[in-house]
Structure formats: structure tokens, C-alpha cells
Amino acid sequence: MIEYSHQGMTVASLHDERTGSFQYVVVDEATRAAAIIDPVLDYDPKAGATSTANADRLLDYIRSRDLKVEWVLDTHPHADHFSAAPYLSERTGAPTAIGEKVVEVQKLWRDIYCLPDLPIDGSQWNQLFADGEHFNIGNLEGRVMLSPGHTLASITYVVGDAAFVHDTLMVPDSGTSRADFPGGDATALYRSVRAILDLPLKTATYVGHDYGKDGREVVGRSTVAEQRRSNIHVHDGIDENKFVATRCKRDASLPLPDLMLAALQVNIRGGRLPDAEPCGTAFLKVPLNHFKPHDG
Template sequence: MKQVSDKLYIAPQITAADIHAAKAQGIVAIVNNRPDGEEAGQPTSSENGSVAATVGLGYTHIPVVPGQITRGQVADFQAALGNADGPVLAHCKTGTRSATLHAIGEVLDGRMAKSEVVPLGARLGVDLSGAVKWLDANEANLTGAKPDVKAFFDKRTFSVQYVVSDPATKKCAIIDPVLDFDEKSGATATINADRILDYIRSNGLQVEWILDTHPHADHFSAAHYLKEKTGTSTAIGEKVVEVQKLWKGFYNWPDFPADGSQWDKLFAEGETFKLGKIDAKVLYSPGHTLASITYVIGDAAFVHDTLFMPDSGTARCDFPGGSASRLWDSIQQILALPDETRIFVGHDYQPDGREPRWESTVAEQKAANTHISTCRTKDEFVAVREARDATLPMPKLILHALQVNMNGGRLPAPEANGKRFLKFPLDALKGAAWD
């Protein structure tokens, strides 16, 4: 055992003999931070819990997957220490996860500076750089900044568009706006975008950003139209260039500039920016597409086609460049945000005909998402996701939309007769819905 404080000791994986020894040394409770089944021969939580009960020790199991600590787990760890009437022994495989939970909690409660975390790890002989990374990644959510969020639901494409604003400065961002398109007539319109502009004017907001989460496959982006109307910078994740390189081949556009120059700003993974006075951060969230990102603005995360509402599960991964395995990793990063983080989705397909919904929390997603709460491992999730994707036809607008959206929402230039023409290849994608 290594002493962290008067109240806390940490250790690597413990056995029944270690529990007896801990009792003899004055420990009053055990906290197990290791999920069952991480390696062969590992005592289960139930087994060690029974031994602890036999010798009169309290026992709490707070399983933590490496790299996936949540605010709720930190709170549970703090509660376990606070409820014990004497020293507590916390353990995982090496003690690192237990020490990390403690360090994060100490910083959040103001008893330790972030600069003291790594030296504490050095004293204990464990690497606490993960605690610093967690604190850095969650800083925007820990400040209490709460932007106002207004959603605009498009019934034609089941899309949700957002205006996110700082109530203190009235600065706002528009996220994933829809340009109206009727595939039967070929007509375009700006009904959705103009609704957004009306809301911004009527509430005295000033647009700072027009943000895309990724190039969409089921609707046209209104980013370029809104830029012309507001003069505001457009932005997307830097991996959009990979989507452009992939799809310029589909459209046989050898001269198309696959360099992201169609946007004013390409965000890198982990990059931060401001919305008014509210801190914002970019998470790289591939899986649905190569370029998908999540915007974390204060206590709100805009995940678009990564998570849906809990009763709808997760997004498909069978588009060119998609990956169910990478989607799982992206979801875990989002679910590592504090439990109270508001999650705003980009689509709602209204299962069973219910009214459209678009807001949940990290805690609700972890507890009730139909694809997450029922899949304990990445392999289980990949199997469920890929089986589901195999039954889905391609979106009806994918070949229409990508040529517009990989170009920053710009429609094709008018030809000699003054008309604009879309171009898409025949027999380029699988997933025809013949029935």
C-alpha cells in the first residue's frame, strides 16, 4: 500500500490475503476501481467483496476503463472516501486509476492545484498525466458556462440545426444549417436558413461562427448561404480533406481542390476557441465519417451523427470511410465528459412516431442508449452496429448532397444557360433499396 493522504491508500490488484492484511493495518473500507475480467486470474469484485464483508470492511466497486473516467465516477470515488469513518484502500491493476480519480476530485474541489498533480504521481510512483489531460479536456465544462441553445428541426430530413449563444455577450454560432432541397423537382430554397436568421435578428444576437460537424450525406449545408448573409467565418474539422480526397474520385473531379479551402477555418483535434466568453473545444469523432467532430461549448456537446437520442442508439458507419470500431472510440470520448454535459444530436427519426427530441445528457446516454447500455465491449458494439448497417439502404440524397457539402455548401456554378446541374455517378455505391 502507498499512502496518498491520511484518508487514502492505493495499491495494485489485491487478493483475499491483502484484504486481511489491510484490515490488520487499520483500513476500514476497500474501493475497487478495476472492471471485472480485465485479465486471467483476476479476483472478481464479488469474490473480494465477500472477503471484505467477512472481515468487517466496507466495499465499493467503481469500475473504470482506462482513459474513460467520467465526472460521475470521480464523484462516486469522493463519496466512498467521505462516507468511510477511517482510512480507505483503493486499488485497480496498478493503482494509477485510483490515484487519478483522487487527483481529479482534489483539483475540482480546490484542495489541489492542477500543477501539483504530476508531482503527486511522482511521489506515489504512478503516472498521473492522464488526470491532467482529463482536467484540460473538461475545463470548459467545469467553469459553469452554460450557453443558450435554440434548436430548429427540419421535418424533410429529420435534421436538427442549432443556434448556440453566450447570454452575456449575445455572440452566437450556427451549427449544421440546412439548405432546403426537393429531389423530385430539383428546387432549392432557404426556408430553414432564413428562420435561423430571423431568430438571430429578433434576439439581438451577433454571429461569430458558422460550424459544420462534417460533410452531410442527407441534406445540403446552408453554411455558404449564411456566410454570404452574415459575413461570418465558416469552420469544419481538418479531416474534411480526407473526405474530399475520397469523394472527388467518386465524382471524377480531378481538379477539385481537396484542401479544405472552402471553409475559413479547419479545426484540429483538441483545438480550443471562444464563443463570446464561453470556452469551446473540438473533439475528433470519426466513425460515421472520416471527418466528424464534436463541438463542446461550455456544458453543451454537439455530436451530430455520432450519438442519437437514447431510444435511437447511434449513427450508421457504412458510408465510405466509416468505421464502427472508430465510432465506439469516439462515443467513449464523448461519454467521458461530465455526466451533466448536455448532448445535442443532429438527427431525430422519431421512433414509434413520437415528437422530435434532440437533447439528453451524458448520464442519460450511458444509462439508456440502446446501443451503448446493452454493449459492454467494443466487439459487441461493432457486431450490433455492422449488423444493423447491413439492413439499411443508402440515404436518398447522399450522391446529391456530398458534392455540395464537400464544397462548403456551395451549389454548382451556373452553366451557359444559367442553370445549375448536379452530377452523380451510376453504380458507385452499394445499398440499393429495390424492394
């Protein structure tokens, strides 16, 4: 875990090398209250096996600091890892939450996976946050920003001088995340990014992923000032039309994420695995020929 200090707040960061995902623990130092953001449930696609190594490392950190977890938060239904929210909620007693637009993502993917019995009302989470809604982590006040584009349901959590920007922004040398998944939209993504970049310049932007571009050290955070100055896709001076053209060209060259077809059927269930079949084993589904093969 890497710790970053803010006024009255600590942000602990854990990187999952397999998926390139960052997971965060936000701590109110005055009360020892905490929130977990975007935790990873480990999945080995070759074995078809899940495990809890990442989530258990988060729990070890929480125990080592004698923290009380008040929230387990996801920013959106992830396409590159399974959410460990239910596992961590069960072990900490904390409620789970996500943005209220998750119901739109559930509708899309219920049809893709042919899951007619899947509830599409967001009831898999304890709380659905609306745009602009406030919540507390101890004495810290958090605010929810709807940030669509990468997905219909993407949200940003702003806590103090930190913004957890999930897959909307990457660190500056990596630009932004893709917008070509079902429900994604490059124009909406640009507008979401610019709303984030209207936050105070000193605001830390904690990203959802980094892959160590060109062999550099993996980095999980930047600032609004650095993003506005040097983000390769959306620095100041790049307008909406140029961004959309760049993003769409880039997305057209990308294969689907390795775990997408496995992960989304879990994450639209709030991170829960499918129910076991009569034989006692649960199975994941693959929608054959729904997506085009990648030619790259």
C-alpha cells in the same frame, strides 16, 4: 425554435422535418455572441430546387435577439441535407469552419464524383479545426473533439456543459448513426462515442437527427448520464466487439440516405452548388453503379 438554458448560455434548436435534421444556435448571454451549428439548405429532389426556409428561420431568430454571429459551424460533410453555411456566412459576415479531416472526405468523394478540378485542401471553409483546438463564442470557450466513425471528418463541439455530437450519437432509444459510408468505420465510431461518454455526466448531448421513433415526439437532446444508462447501442456494459457486430448488421440492412448522392457533392464544396454550365444552369451528378442496389 426551442430554447434550452445553460449557465450563461442558451441553445436554440430548430428541427427540419423533411430531413430529420437538427440545427442549433449557441448564444453567449453575456455578450449576445452566437454560433450556428449544422444549418440546412432546403432541397426538393423532385423539382431539383433549393431554397432557404430553414436558414431564414435561423436568421429571424438571430435578428429577434439582436445576436452577433461569430461562427457558422458544420460537424462534417452531411449525407442527408445540403449545408447552408455559405448562405448564412454571407448574410452574417461570420466565418465558416469544419474539422481539418474534411480534406480526406474531399479526396474520397472527388474520385467518386469524378471532379478532378475540385480543390481538396479544405479551402472552401474559412477555418479547419484540429482535434483539441479551442475557439470562442463571445465569452464562451468551445473545444473540438475529433469523432470519426460516421465519417472520417466528424467532430464534436463541446461548449460549456453542452456537446454537439452530430451523427455520432442519437438519443438513447435510437442508438448511434451508421458507419458504412465511404471512410466510415464502426470500431472508430465506438471509440468516438466512448470518448464523448467520458465527458461529465451532466453534459447535454445535442444530436444531429431524430425521426420520432415509434411515433414519439421528436427529441434533440439527452445527457451523458442518460446515454450511458440507456443508449440501446452503447450503454455502459456494451463492449466494442458487441457494438461493432450490432452496428455492421444494422448498416447492412439500410439503404443509402435519400439525398446522399446529391448532398455530398455540394457539402464537399463547403455547401456551395456546382458552377453553372454554359447554358446558365448548374447540374448535380449521379455516379451510376458505384454503389450496390439495396435489396430490402
